[in-house]
Amino acid sequence: MILVDKGKCVRCGACVKDCIVEIMKPDADGVPFVAENEAQYCTNCQHCLAVCPQGAVICHEVTPENCAPIGELPDPEKFMNLLRQRRSIRQYKDENLDQETLDKLKAALAWTPTGCNDHRLYFVVIEDKTEMDFFRAEMSRMLKFLIKTGIMRLIYPNFKRYLADIMGGKDVVFRNAPHLIVVATPKKAPCAEADPWIALSHFDLFAQSLGVGTCWCGFAVHAFKWNGKMRRKLNLPSGYKIGAAMLFGKPDVQYARATAPKQFQFRT
Secondary structure (H helix, E strand, O other): OOOOOOOOOOOOOOOHHHHOOOOOEEEEOOOEOOOOOHHHHOOOOOOHHOOOOOOOOEEEEEEEHHHOOOOOOHHHHHHHHHHHHEEEEEEEOOOOOHHHHHHHHHHHHHOOOOOOOOOEEEEEEEOOOOOOHHHHHHHHHHHHHHHHOOHHHHOOOOOOHHHHHHHHHOOOOOOOOOEEEEEEOOOOOOOOOHHHHHHHHHHHHHHHHHEEEEEEOHHHHHHHOOOHHHHHHHHOOEEEEEEEEEEEOOOOOOOOOOOOOOOOOOOO
């Protein structure tokens, strides 16, 4: 439900103009409202609440007082440093992140953009490195099984370069990371394929600002689908599917400079 405080509203029309589903309309006095038969189309994007200069709009019980004010953004050069210096970390310190950092990382996920503002994403965050031992052991068992049965040749023809490491028990998938985050979406979500990748892209960049290293873990996404034990350990809601996974933790490597990647092609 969207409510407008008539005493605060100055009839500027900003909320009407910015309503993405075009359900806010001015009444006879010029005060915006949502007709009862159109309320079902509201996606709770809260644009009306955010754009109102007077703080006159309440959106689904969220008031202006519940929201953070507009704050200072990082300058372009510092943000470019973040993009340039971001690396995939495959060496981690054998320790958990402190709880304050974990809480900040999880809290930031609330601002993840999603298709149609569908906020049914489900996150599983492995917060203790000892819990990762189960996934490491099960992954090692599964990889050895895939090799012995010949299945590995079909799904990853170049596996032989890692054969000795896998058979020796090296953690070639989870890279000894102390933490893992897995994102799942309802199978019939409007943007079920894209939303998990968007969520972890935001998580990835915010993590760098906290000194936390990350690494995308695409093989884990497939492994969770193949391995019932690992999937059940995540305890996902019924009807959800895994879309993306990312390792994270305190880096045990320090880079001296950014890289110089080849630029992508642009249409001229």
